[in-house]
Amino acid sequence: MDLEMRDRWLNRAQDRVAGAGLRAGAARSAVIELLAREGQCLLIVAELTQMLRSQPVGSAASVYRAVDELFELGLLHRLDGRDGVARYEIADPEHHHHHLVDEGTGDVVAFADQEFERAIHALAERLDVELTGHDVVLRGRRRS
Incomplete structure (x- = not known):
């Protein structure tokens, strides 16, 4: 915690x-x-x-x-x-993570990725949007 x-x-x-x-x-x-x-x-x-x-x-x-x-x-x-x-x-603006939903098991896994965050902020810039927040949920099946 x-x-x-x-x-x-x-x-x-x-x-x-x-x-x-x-x-x-x-x-x-x-x-x-x-x-x-x-x-x-x-x-x-x-x-x-x-x-x-x-x-x-x-x-x-x-x-x-x-x-x-x-x-x-x-x-x-x-x-x-x-x-x-x-x-x-x-919801804490100073701490952010996203989630992956494994559609095979139903498990929800939290993840953080700085490169992903940079890409989201760069997209907001290209769209001329003042980003106030974002939520991303990836869905898929693990390949292992």
Whole structure:
């Protein structure tokens, strides 16, 4: 776990939630704390709900609602899988990675590649676009 990323995202999340006029309810606070610790790569809401089982967060619907609110505030990235399940991770402008979905196994693998990042930024320049973010999901089957 990247502790600097955790702390940076936690502070940003608390500021955004307060700035949006949302109260710091038990479910939302617990989800934010959990995502700061565990959400640096993809999680499904059912996993979050399971991890929060021992805490007084209300119903699973409260967890789903909190995740939806955080996504709407731009605090989470969402990857919609072909299995119909959305996966979430914290959005941090200083830390970026992409994902490869192995269509043979269903595995989702995070990867970072500086040459790929340079190519994306160069493309944005050629298109005369001020790049504010990007999400890339590669899909395929491993050849091994």
